[in-house]
Amino acid sequence: MKRFLPRSLQGQMLLAVALALLVAQGIGAGLAMRAQAEREHNSIAHALAFRLIGSRMLRGPDGDELHPPRGRHPRIAQLATSPRSPMTAGDAERPWFEARLTEILNDQGVEVAEINVFERDFDETMMADFMQGRRGRMRDRGPPDSILFAAVRVNGAQDWLIARALHEKREPYFMRSLLLQTLLIYAVLMGTIALILRRITKPLAQLTRRVEAFSGNPTLGVDGRVEPQGPVDTRSLIAAHNAMESRIVALLDEKDVMLGAIGHDLKTPLAALRVRIESVEDDDERAKMAGTIEDITSTLDDILSLARVGRPSDPIEPTELAALTASVVEEFEDMGQPVELGDTHRVVLSVRATWLRRAIRNLTSNAIRYAGGASVTVTKEKAEAVIRVTDEGPGIPVHEIARMMEPFERGDPSRNRGTGGAGIGLALARAIAEQHGGRLVLTNRPQGGLSAEIRLPL
Template sequence: MPANPLRRLWPRSLQGQLLLAVALALLLAQAISATLLYSAQNDRRNAALVHTAAMRLLPVARGDVALIPEDSPITRTRPRGMRLQVADAVAMLPTDRRDAESEAELRRVLTEQGIDFADVRVIHRAFVDDLPAQRRLDERRRLRPDRRLLKPDRVMLAAVRMDNNPRWLIARVLVPAAGFRPGLTLVGQTLLLYGLLVGVIALILGRLTRPLQALTLRTEQFATTRDTQGQLAPQGPDDMRRLITAHNAMEGRIASLLDEKDVMLGAIGHDLKTPLAALRVRIEGVEDEGERSRMAATIEDIVRTLDDILSLARVGRPSDPREPTDLTALIGQVAEEFEDLGEAVEFTPVQRIVLNVRPTWLRRAVRNLVANALRYGKTARIALTRDNDDIVIRIGDDGPGIAEEHIGRMQEAFVRGDPSRNSATGGAGLGLALARAIAEQHGGRLELTNRPAATGAIAGLTATIRLPAA
């Protein structure tokens, strides 16, 4: 399934996500502010247009100035601006739009000026659809050639019908193209706010998240080494200091428990192996060779189980360092060991792969998985490949596989596919658990999957160790 590109752009750190949240909140606030400012500017603009139209209508409505016919020459007795029109009706074009708010404002202005009127209309019309407005603009350009006149995008018609006159008195006001004048100011304010707020918040978040990041790295280091050296000194706010102090104390307790466990297991191993060695010597005196062989096999089985238990206990705190290892050669040696014993093990090297590992432990894991495949499937096929960022070791067999509901439990200690505990079918059920622990020790994982046959049945089991290539 392809990854979502937005998910890749989303910051992963706490600081990045908080900064992005603040930036988005600020962007939303500025968008709301810009919308309100634009609405206020538009209201002021419409009010100014209405007042301009009212100033042209009032002198004629009050009778202070006589209306000049459309075909008369321009004189100083006409109202300023575009001349008025008298019409029997206010014609509405299909693209015209009435403005109820502007009509209410015009009524208010006329009422305050003591004008008695019967009706008021305010209509917005496209400039290209209004011939009188186009003629007036051309006339202005002829009279004032030195003045640059912008072509408007629409015309506002303010029409008033007086109480004592059935005809309409119409004033036209050219409306320039709408523009958001404070746009640059808002952009500048937004950039300034972004710089100040995001900068200050970044400093605060840095003080909060730096100790958290250090604690995360320390936790990852302790999970790998189980070493209490290099604990963090309390830093940051009081809550973070308390967290670091509590974490240091927890590390100390965990390390003490692990040390006690190692000492206890070492003592148990020593106390058990000593009598087992003595018992191995004493059985040499048994005359019955068959009985003596069975007793020796039982002792060897106990010793192997004890070694697995001690190895599983020590795998979390390895003492040997990692070293560059040729995995192809390492796996080839394991395959040769089993081939020398007459076992059916197949391994065909494809490419040379070198990786920093603990070779003793990884050899133990591969050996356990191969032995498991031979025990239940009679054959073992080993493959070593590189899969993107992983190094993959696969061991497949032709056995009965594992029921899907039991695959997860099979990697736990003392869990076996065969419930009987005897040397013929296996040990104590520690092989897979030890292999899983060794894979996790190297930062990888163990996977168990059934291989389906053509008939739908299980054709075998594939055990896969995935190790990070880096």
């Protein structure tokens, strides 16, 4: 059910208003139809009462009771008398009309002893009387549904006075006008609300696109920034976002300046120290000192790279991933490392080649360090390009996989590069994958070892 509901703010608001309007119009239509029915019933009751009250004026000069002309059925508008009530078992009694007609007659000074109001289906015996003087009406509306009989015996009288009234089909004009009114209200109201919602949602949609673009590349600056527009609340939101964006850019600039200063201030003395140790005569001691300096420099490079990954300076360029991966594998092979290039497929993506090469290199280095070797492949799976680095090592406990991708987290608590380094390689690889809109996936292989995958959307 949820998948059929609109997901946008404008769609949900229009649906809510449409449903509310439908309920309101339904209640209004019900009340209007009830009021119309009451008006019709009251009109019939008053017509019957008028005929019954006027019966005294229609009596002969000697006060004889009224009888229909010999051999003819009384006309609808005429009164008739009968020594007993004409209601039969097949007639439908109408208590509401009885109560209402009694009330009207009593208000006019006519004391009712007995009353029967019932409805009888229109039959052929009534057709001739109905047709008399009503041919045009018959053409327009057709015969009525039924005839309403009112049989009344007043106090002191023996016979019953019988009045009749047509109970015609309800004319469709009311429903047609109500339907047209509903459609008109829908058109005007929904159109107006749609325009208002568009004025609200259009700048929100622009702001959403800007936030998505800025989150992927904070170096956008003022280009493409959304200008405050729409209602005052929306304008305030956009202005607040622009101010926050400017503050974030300023902080990132300060961070870059600070990182540049840290890198310069640390690498300069390290380089000087690297020159000085050349004067150390003991070869073993000199090698140890040089290795320590190299570890410090590599760790510093990793930390600075992780800090700068959100604001890369190199451009995005179309790159053939298989060739890029093959170049990384060749680097390790040239150093005599046990790395092999597996099956590869040609996949061209727009990426930052320098950063992606760094991520592949980190994953391969980890596989060599912990498992003694690595196999690298490039495949295409559904809508993703997959750069997969596999090994045959001990793998990672399932509950530790997520933690291993965090900065400075590793299985060995030491920071010695001989036993695993500073724990930045996986975090940097994940950050680079996410920078390209992808993800880093670590899984333990069923046959043993770890599979590290950089999955990039095609």
